[in-house]
Amino acid sequence: MSRQMFPTVEYQTLRDFTGLPIIREACARGHEGVRVTHLPALPIGPELRKTQSDCPAFIKDELSQPLAPIATSARSLMLTLHEISHVIFNNISHALELPWEKYLSEMHEFDSQGNDELRIVHHGQDVLLKWSTLTIVISLSDPQEATISFGKALFVFSEGLTAQPSSSILEARSLPADSENSWIVYYVRPNKDVFYTQTAGALMTPLSVQDYETRKRVSQL
16 A cells, blocks of 8 residues: 555645545545645644653543643644544545435534544554544644545445555555654544444445344444
């Protein structure tokens, strides 16, 4: 999975849907993600820039008030990245002709319970492709572009119309360029009250008896 295998699209063209053909082609050709350039300014606070290799992960539902400065910075960044994910979700919903534009984004509401996760990855550490709908990777020092990896949950929600990650690790050559070899990794995950089955995702099609009996909410996974 090389960096060149990720189709490139500008963020603004995703917002106005002129970049939709690129997303449609990425899904049709089985690409495992896209590279998004010209991102809006991201609120990366100095606390996040100074993190070391032992910095813990930030889980959305665990960020409760009052917050330490680094947790406040993490939540602010997560919110902005979450907004970016919704732009991508809406394009994917159109590309795959899902029931409505916000089909995917409505399963990923920031204010609902969920285990979205933010990590800072430094030189010598792998960028893991953990269970998620999207994995967003941006450079810590120069956050102007993002590598967006399609996750296992997206594969299920789309009923196999998007590619699954072929590896549990994102190769270094697929990462956004960073002079300091440090990246921000954001795992976008469905809300806990979303039903998740192995074959019917978020119930886009009628469930078989077996699927209905084995269905689980995301909170149970």
